[in-house]
Amino acid sequence: MAKLIEMRVTWGETMLELTKTHPNIMILDGDLGNSTMAQIVAYNAPDFYMNMGIAEQNMMGVAAGMASVGLIPWLSSFACFLANRDLDQLRVTVTQPKLNVKLAGHYSGILTGKTGKTHIDVGDIAILRALPHMTVVAPADSVECRQAVLALTDMPGPAYLRITRDAGPVIFGEDYRFAIGSVVPVREGKDLTIFGTGVQTTRAMEACDLLASEGISAHLVHVPTLKPIDVEGLVAAARKTGRVLTTEDHNIIGGLGGAVAEVLGQHHPVRMKIHGLQDCYGESGPNDAMLEKYGLTPKHIAAAAKALLNKAR
Amino acid sequence: MPIDPALKRDLQAKAVQVRKLILQAVHKAGAGHVGGPLSMVEIAVAMYFKILRIDPKNPQWPDRDRYVLSKGHSCIALYATLALRGFFPVEEVFTYDAMNSRMQGHPDMTKTPGIDMSSGSLGTGASPPLGMALAAKRLGKDFHTWVHLGDGEIQEGQVWEMAFVASQYQVDNLTAIVDYNRVQQFGFPKDGNVRRRVNPLVQVPEKWRAFGWHVIECDGHDFDSLIPACEEAKTIKGRPTCIVAHTIKGKGVSFMEGDYNWHAKVPSPEELAKAFAELEAAQAG
Ligand SMILES: Cc1ncc(C[n+]2csc(CCOP(=O)(O)OP(=O)(O)O)c2C)c(N)n1
Numbered sequence: 223m224a225k226l227i228e229m230r231v232t233w234g235e236t237m238l239e240l241t242k243t244h245p246n247i248m249i250l251d252g253d254l255g256n257s258t259m260a261q262i263v264a265y266n267a268p269d270f271y272m273n274m275g276i277a278e279q280n281m282m283g284v285a286a287g288m289a290s291v292g293l294i295p296w297l298s299s300f301a302c303f304l305a306n307r308d309l310d311q312l313r314v315t316v317t318q319p320k321l322n323v324k325l326a327g328h329y330s331g332i333l334t335g336k337t338g339k340t341h342i343d344v345g346d347i348a349i350l351r352a353l354p355h356m357t358v359v360a361p362a363d364s365v366e367c368r369q370a371v372l373a374l375t376d377m378p379g380p381a382y383l384r385i386t387r388d389a390g391p392v393i394f395g396e397d398y399r400f401a402i403g404s405v406v407p408v409r410e411g412k413d414l415t416i417f418g419t420g421v422q423t424t425r426a427m428e429a430c431d432l433l434a435s436e437g438i439s440a441h442l443v444h445v446p447t448l449k450p451i452d453v454e455g456l457v458a459a460a461r462k463t464g465r466v467l468t469t470e471d472h473n474i475i476g477g478l479g480g481a482v483a484e485v486l487g488q489h490h491p492v493r494m495k496i497h498g499l500q501d502c503y504g505e506s507g508p509n510d511a512m513l514e515k516y517g518l519t520p521k522h523i524a525a526a527a528k529a530l531l532n533k534a535r
Numbered sequence: 536m537p538i539d540p541a542l543k544r545d546l547q548a549k550a551v552q553v554r555k556l557i558l559q560a561v562h563k564a565g566a567g568h569v570g571g572p573l574s575m576v577e578i579a580v581a582m583y584f585k586i587l588r589i590d591p592k593n594p595q596w597p598d599r600d601r602y603v604l605s606k607g608h609s610c611i612a613l614y615a616t617l618a619l620r621g622f623f624p625v626e627e628v629f630t631y632d633a634m635n636s637r638m639q640g641h642p643d644m645t646k647t648p649g650i651d652m653s654s655g656s657l658g659t660g661a662s663p664p665l666g667m668a669l670a671a672k673r674l675g676k677d678f679h680t681w682v683h684l685g686d687g688e689i690q691e692g693q694v695w696e697m698a699f700v701a702s703q704y705q706v707d708n709l710t711a712i713v714d715y716n717r718v719q720q721f722g723f724p725k726d727g728n729v730r731r732r733v734n735p736l737v738q739v740p741e742k743w744r745a746f747g748w749h750v751i752e753c754d755g756h757d758f759d760s761l762i763p764a765c766e767e768a769k770t771i772k773g774r775p776t777c778i779v780a781h782t783i784k785g786k787g788v789s790f791m792e793g794d795y796n797w798h799a800k801v802p803s804p805e806e807l808a809k810a811f812a813e814l815e816a817a818q819a820g
């Protein structure tokens with residue numbers, strides 16, 4: 223069994239680590255420190271933490287101002303609020319002037335600790351990807367999350383990190399090296415190519431095992447950076463098998479599937495299927511039941527892969 | 536003016552039932568909020584058992600009073616109250632947060648009978664009630680609209696955008712209730728202590744007055760104070776009213792009261808038993 227780690231804890235610990243090397247870091251919290259683990263900094267390095275209260279629009283504008291003067295603000299809230307509530311402030315005062323503001327979007331995807339519809343944002347990737355100058359990263363595990371925090375902190379310009387709430391399997395070893403904008407081959411295969419992003423990649427790994435047991439060899443590629451997207455990497459992986467399935471804990475509109483379709487449609491058209499949330503909002507429920515109802519389990523990914531292969535025959 | 540003692544006893548008994556249901560439901564779900572729900576129990580009970588013009592058998596009645604729980608994270612208190620009032624069976628409260636349940640983690644007007652507006656993203660619940668009140672005036676309807684806000688929630692700018700427009704249009708069929716318990720989710724250090732955290736927002740009544748609202752302060756856990764405040768609010772003409780209800784987060788359970796750690800924490804079996812014992816002792820005494 224792989225080790226299970228909560229990405230939010232990794233995020234908080236990495237932020238604390240950064241306060242020692244980056245004196246200009248400042249964590250701005252939307253009053254969720256004890257959910258997002260910004261509390262790790264609030265308790266241990268209080269000078270690097272400010273609660274902006276329950277007022278995300280103001281928080282985004284404050285971050286813009288801080289960045290313009292040379293600080294590196296990391297905003298911390300739920301993905302649903304960061305991608306929506308303060309969107310105009312993000313658009314006009316952060317992305318248009320290309321300011322150095324980092325967003326930690328916690329509780330992303332449908333597994334939000336039973337909080338339900340209002341706290342589930344099915345479209346954060348679509349929304350943030352559509353903002354010019356924005357970098358969008360969805361790590362698969364805590365190893366990658368930590369490296370992404372470090373890389374995004376040292377990269378100039380606005381960036382969004384998509385973080386999952388509950389503990390997930392650690393799939394990358396300590397020798398793993400994350401690079402912004404590069405896809406990551408996970409499994410070699412020849413029958414179809416599967417692109418996954420965020421923690422959905424870990425479920426896609428299990429789907430590959432299911433498919434293998436039925437004699438289907440899937441080529442799995444992890445896409446941590448949704449923007450800027452790795453055009454060459456996607457094309458090369460698609461070319462390997464000529465059939466592409468994408469899978470994501472996000473709406474089937476505008477997310478990983480959309481990004482891959484935009485690339486392959488223009489550079490290397492292949493038969494393709496987009497797997498994810500079927501253009502619906504979520505609800506409250508335990509994780510396993512949620513994944514089952516909304517069709518995000520490895521079994522569902524494998525079924526989508528088989529549907530793609532059958533259609534292709 | 537104190538209310539009828541028999542009514543008061545009845546409402547107090549209801550409040551104890553609601554508190555027990557909150558704690559049991561969160562315990563069973565293994566998730567959910569506790570402090571905020573316990574803070575609003577008397578307000579919800581006063582609303583549904585005394586103040587609101589409603590019909591549990593006809594939750595969509597067009598002429599009903601509207602009540603919007605803008606601090607939607609506290610909805611388990613509302614579900615328990617609605618159940619006791621007959622909107623749905625009490626057992627259903629224990630499906631809170633379960634798959635396919637009508638008792639969602641945050642209020643969903645498409646699922647739960649008696650919920651007048653979906654809420655959960657703080658501040659977003661503030662404005663629809665103003666729309667309801669304006670629509671009532673436009674359509675010649677005499678229902679009253681209530682919006683229940685958290686004191687942390689009113690840090691959101693949207694609340695004050697609503698406050699400005701409501702007084703501009705003299706919306707006197709709208710009453711806001713601020714659940715003023717002085718604690719939010721994570722909050723700010725008290726006296727420099729990072730482990731004791733509060734909502735430092737001050738001069739709350741003055742803020743609403745400055746926006747042109749009539750303001751009434753009351754004790755949000757004392758029906759003798761709360762119910763007259765609600766009744767007065769309905770009589771004020773020419774401007775909206777804000778009831779600043781002084782409350783205690785986690786009210787009724789000593790080890791939860793005023794502690795931000797209990798904002799959204801699940802009581803263990805021992806903690807649940809201890810809480811029940813305290814609630815029963817207080818009721819007996
Ligand atoms: C827009 C938005 N930001 C953040 C949150 C997360 N959140 C849920 S409850 C809460 C604290 C609310 O405090 P308050 O309004 O005082 O309510 P109470 O103390 O009565 O629970 C926070 C920050 C949210 N639900 N919505």
